[in-house]
């Protein structure tokens with residue numbers, strides 16, 4: 566019989582969080598230094614350093630630090646000239662933050678079904694969804710999995726459409742050509758939210774190799790003042806202010822110094838889950854041959870032919886003091902969009918899937934505890 570209530574022993578067990586950043590003395594030192602000294606002539610020191618070091622690490626020409634991936638996507642869409650009447654294609658299973666910026670600019674998000682194995686856009690269905698109004702394809706690399714960039718870039722070339730990469734969840738992932746996610750599209754966006762592989766509390770990054778886009782986004786992020794504009798308080802266009810603060814950037818510099826350690830820990834945690842759950846009738850985050858998955862968030866998807874109650878599993882995990890997260894909903898299910906149940910894979914995935922705890926300092930015995938609960942439900 567399923568155990569749904571914790572025993573006296575379980576109740577004593579410490580809470581297992583689904584995510585929690587790894588903050589060491591280095592992050593504290595940098596943030597303290599920025600708070601104490603990062604003002605007046607030094608007010609952009611950590612910010613400039615973070616943008617430069619992130620660009621070097623990623624392998625792109627230009628970066629602009631932002632308040633989050635949402636702002637980076639928003640400004641990138643504006644810089645591409647996407648607006649009312651336009652359509653942007655993206656996967657139906659997604660976090661709302663990928664779609665909202667498309668709505669902010671007055672364009673329509675067109676939700677296309679995803680692949681069963683990567684949970685990312687299905688290129689065959691992307692091509693079928695292209696209309697004369699389509700102005701871009703947004704490849705979201707979900708939970709660290711990589712969209713099929715060869716196929717999407719090929720479609721982009723054939724139809725003259727820019728491919729945008731939402732790399733908010735894919736720090737550390739690499740495509741078959743060895744390139745990091747976020748370096749292959751016309752521009753990309755990263756998130757440094759507290760749940761992400763590296764964090765600045767809240768924060769994000771716009772990245773591109775396109776000189777013109779970079780210049781426009783730099784201006785947009787400074788209330789429309791073009792870089793090099795010498796007239797004080799003069800705006801060249803209506804812009805935004807999605808700026809990261811110098812103190813957040815100090816945290817970012819420290820996390821970036823540790824980024825390979827942070828990514829490698831995510832991979833170790835994923836392998837620990839794969840070792841324990843691999844014999845159950847479920848799929849875990851895929852790493853297609855020749856790619857590297859940054860494994861931001863370990864996820865199980867129970868096989869279609871298995872009777873499974875997602876909510877019962879989540880309730881059981883909570884009863885055992887374990888955080889659990891539902892898989893993203895198909896965005897077309899949300900009240901502000903038109904339902905698209907024909908996106909059969911997306912509508913079938915979410916009730917069969919949950920995300921598992923994966924914070925940096927999670928212990929082997931805690932992973933055992935999570936897997937023990939899962940085994941009773943699958």
Ligand SMILES: Cc1ncc(COP(=O)(O)O)c(C=O)c1O
Pocket residue numbers: 632633634635636660662663705731733734755756757758768769
């Ligand atoms: C796929 C995806 N896109 C965009 C975002 C937005 O990032 P932020 O919260 O940094 O604005 C997130 C954040 O959770 C995300 O997961």
